[in-house]
Amino acid sequence: MNATVERSTRASSNGAIVAGVGLLVLVSLPAWGESSWMRTLVEFACLLTLAQMWNLLAGYGGVVSIGQQAYLGLGAYSLFVLADDAGINPFLCVPLAGLVAAVIALPTAKVVFRLSGGYFAIGTWVVAEVYRLLIANSSYLGGGSGKSLTAVREFSRGARESITYWIGLTVAVGAVAFVYLLLRSRHGIALTSIRDSERASESQGIDVEGTKLWVYIASAAGCGIAGALYYLNIVRISPDSAFNVGWTAYIIFIVVIGGIGTIEGPILGTLIFFLLRWALADYGSTYLIVLGAIAVVVMVKFPRGLWGYVQERYDLRFFPVQRRLRATGGGAQD
Amino acid sequence: MIGWANTIIQGVLLGGLYALFAMGLSLAFGVMRLVNIAHGDLIVLAAFLALLVTQIIGMSPLLALVICVPLMFALGYALQRGLLNFTLGTDILPPLLVTFGLSIIIQNGLLLSFSADPRALRLGGFETDSFHVGGGIAVGYFPLLVLAVAIVLTCALELLFSRTPLGRAFRATSDDPEAAQLMGVNNRHVYALAMGVALAIVAVAAVFYGIRTTFAPTDGPDRLLFAFEAVIIGGLGSFWGTLAGGITLGVAQAIGFRLDPGWGVLAGHLTFLAVLLLRPQGFFPRTR
Numbered sequence: 184m185n186a187t188v189e190r191s192t193r194a195s196s197n198g199a200i201v202a203g204v205g206l207l208v209l210v211s212l213p214a215w216g217e218s219s220w221m222r223t224l225v226e227f228a229c230l231l232t233l234a235q236m237w238n239l240l241a242g243y244g245g246v247v248s249i250g251q252q253a254y255l256g257l258g259a260y261s262l263f264v265l266a267d268d269a270g271i272n273p274f275l276c277v278p279l280a281g282l283v284a285a286v287i288a289l290p291t292a293k294v295v296f297r298l299s300g301g302y303f304a305i306g307t308w309v310v311a312e313v314y315r316l317l318i319a320n321s322s323y324l325g326g327g328s329g330k331s332l333t334a335v336r337e338f339s340r341g342a343r344e345s346i347t348y349w350i351g352l353t354v355a356v357g358a359v360a361f362v363y364l365l366l367r368s369r370h371g372i373a374l375t376s377i378r379d380s381e382r383a384s385e386s387q388g389i390d391v392e393g394t395k396l397w398v399y400i401a402s403a404a405g406c407g408i409a410g411a412l413y414y415l416n417i418v419r420i421s422p423d424s425a426f427n428v429g430w431t432a433y434i435i436f437i438v439v440i441g442g443i444g445t446i447e448g449p450i451l452g453t454l455i456f457f458l459l460r461w462a463l464a465d466y467g468s469t470y471l472i473v474l475g476a477i478a479v480v481v482m483v484k485f486p487r488g489l490w491g492y493v494q495e496r497y498d499l500r501f502f503p504v505q506r507r508l509r510a511t512g513g514g515a516q517d
Numbered sequence: 518m519i520g521w522a523n524t525i526i527q528g529v530l531l532g533g534l535y536a537l538f539a540m541g542l543s544l545a546f547g548v549m550r551l552v553n554i555a556h557g558d559l560i561v562l563a564a565f566l567a568l569l570v571t572q573i574i575g576m577s578p579l580l581a582l583v584i585c586v587p588l589m590f591a592l593g594y595a596l597q598r599g600l601l602n603f604t605l606g607t608d609i610l611p612p613l614l615v616t617f618g619l620s621i622i623i624q625n626g627l628l629l630s631f632s633a634d635p636r637a638l639r640l641g642g643f644e645t646d647s648f649h650v651g652g653g654i655a656v657g658y659f660p661l662l663v664l665a666v667a668i669v670l671t672c673a674l675e676l677l678f679s680r681t682p683l684g685r686a687f688r689a690t691s692d693d694p695e696a697a698q699l700m701g702v703n704n705r706h707v708y709a710l711a712m713g714v715a716l717a718i719v720a721v722a723a724v725f726y727g728i729r730t731t732f733a734p735t736d737g738p739d740r741l742l743f744a745f746e747a748v749i750i751g752g753l754g755s756f757w758g759t760l761a762g763g764i765t766l767g768v769a770q771a772i773g774f775r776l777d778p779g780w781g782v783l784a785g786h787l788t789f790l791a792v793l794l795l796r797p798q799g800f801f802p803r804t805r
Binding site for chain 1: 550551552554600603604609610611612613614615617618619621622625626628629738741742745746749777779780782783786787789790793794797
């Protein structure tokens, strides 16, 4: 029997065309759009990146962290130190911030990976608090009241906003592409098999501990980049905002509502998050209560999230990471 | 020297409160392996409940326990039976996410109803009275009472687990849920009772916490982290371990605070990480 392995779907081929056109429109936005749109879209890019990173970690790696704000904050603070104190171009500092976060994540992982499951989750939160308190106690970094980014003053406002926006676009597209290509590679198979059963993966020769470690570090790098981007956008930072566990709350709600373990899910979830926040803007923190309640209901009733439901019902996949065997006929059937 | 002795004593007394925070968490870990992220927010919720009771009925906060403890027990039972039981299973994600969602809902619900202002429960002078133990060291009656309550509750929990039919059901479902069910234990009911007891202890912890310091809607996460650290430092599955963990954490924070007021909480976190590196199983682990 002849068979071919299919790795793309009709949705993915058509989706790629639509995405390409959409991207061209987005790239040209600084020429015709308003600067408030760019600021919102940069924030969107940050949350989407954070959500993709958390989804990679929890949805595929099976590592549930509620301390990703540690790397967001560390990445953001390294932007302020590298740009203001070391004099490096602030836009170049965004990728460097990811590197800093990754370097710090390595020894951190050695400590927190002593805990497992739910204990690991809270352990990562403790670590984030340690970094927050260390920075809040450092007068060099502005202590508890924080710092303003002075290095961007040499750029005109228009240039700063446009460049930040383009970096944001690159980061968000890069994060989605990174997760997609990673999952289509052989590492992706290792990751999903670890999520499904650690023991079975181990017996198949997969280095479970090693895989979890590098996924944790890659995710930290992504969060560091997103953090630097976010604070480059608002040019002011404080430890309480950068290391706030609220970041992780947003990310988790986004991923769970959108659909954990899918690439489309975090994108859909980020859209819902922004829509909900916009719709409930006049009611203070009510949107958080609504978001939390939706997340609880989704987790209990629809654990695969909105996109999981769509995928099951309509077999719609824009980012096919699976391999499908399709018979091309000619052989005997048994 | 006297100064340091005083620091240690105050740290031990503070540790009594942390042990109270940690006991309910330790119980939920032990019986249903549930990592309850909303634990700290439930402590703060119970403190606001006690505040409401004292304000509406005008009774002393300690007497308010008579009302708060059964109410929190009922809340715990209902929460476990109506929601958390559906999240238990081999996947670690659902219980974490659902309790995280609850945490955010409770925090913001309290913010909307009570504003961000810090509140306190008042005892009318007793909470600040102290006696001298010589050498210029003063020990507060109230912190001593908190430590005594923590010790008594630890004894009570150990007895509950080792000597009563309910404790036997707790241990059995914890060891092997399926076998316990075959022996006629209703796991869902047992888990709900365990969460009820955990939140009853939370009510006690909350009242003492509210008398000792001020509390605000966003204080929950810190309470959770302190409770969690006490449980892990002490070792999973042992209430005496949890008490020892709470005291260790209290002493570490007191020492850190004495070195620099900004280092108190940080010293506690660092002690926790050091224990994790040097003795990851905690001081007195016991697999139950």
